[in-house]
Amino acid sequence: MRTDKIYSLSKVLQEEGILFCYSGYMTEDVLLSIGKAIKEKLMLENADKSVIRGIFSIFVEEMQNVIRYSGQMESKVSANSMLELRFGILSVGRKQLANDQESFFVACGNMVSPTDAQRLKTNLDHIQALDAQELKTLYKQTLKGKSPEGSKGAGVGFIDIARKSKRGFEYDFIDISTDRTFFSITAYA
């Protein structure tokens, strides 16, 4: 890669207030190392302890979503094991919000199928419209109920993200092709 390309990439990240960015295959080992780096970086930035806890928690949920559900994946099946690698992009940054407050954020993006995109949108539209009390009720109901079909986790990750996003969250979808949609979510702690 040419130096000027790398420089312009790093400049874009800087302009977006990004302190940390990872793009590539995500695994649980990558999660562990990045998680440590993010905590250390936020401590150096003198972030509140409660903000660091919130960011870390959102980071784990977003990252595990990619590891489990990203639609862009490579897999190799052998006699007694299956290797699956899923692709995504994750960044942590700092942004001046409209009300002149500064907020740390975790932004994450990955490919999904159009069917999953529709399901995610319905879910997230619903969650975003809830107030704190309603989120708490839904959170507890989901913890007590069965995981939604096709879910490898508790199906409660996005509700948890919404509860930890003290300054809200936003998400969007871009149709890339007939069978690929790019999904991203940014949560402000």
Add this chain to the structure above:
Amino acid sequence: MDHVRIEATERTPEVYFDFNGHYFSLRGEAYPEDTNAFFGPLMNQLEDYFQTLDEATITFEFELIYFNSSTAKVLMMLFELLDATAARNNAVKVHWIYEADDDNMEVLGEEYGEDLEHVDFSLVPKEA
């Protein structure tokens, strides 16, 4: 089998189950790579053991620094199990220990505690 002891890792808690002493604890971080693989066998052991109890007094301590949403679901199942055990003629004490400045961990504890009908649940703030 009279006890289970699993050392903590960066992402899994220290587990100590003293079956004869009726004392159980989970301490540390909880965001396992595979939640069911880590907690599944432990939950089975607790379920089997609690079945056998009658007029027993047991203590369960939670001192968690962080747990992810799939662990939150396991904890909910564990609290339901503890409440059912307490409903059957046993005394169950739960201590939810958290760092005094960690409001989030305090709220999570309150939320588990408020649904319990038979367990003697207490929030225990700990100064850092």
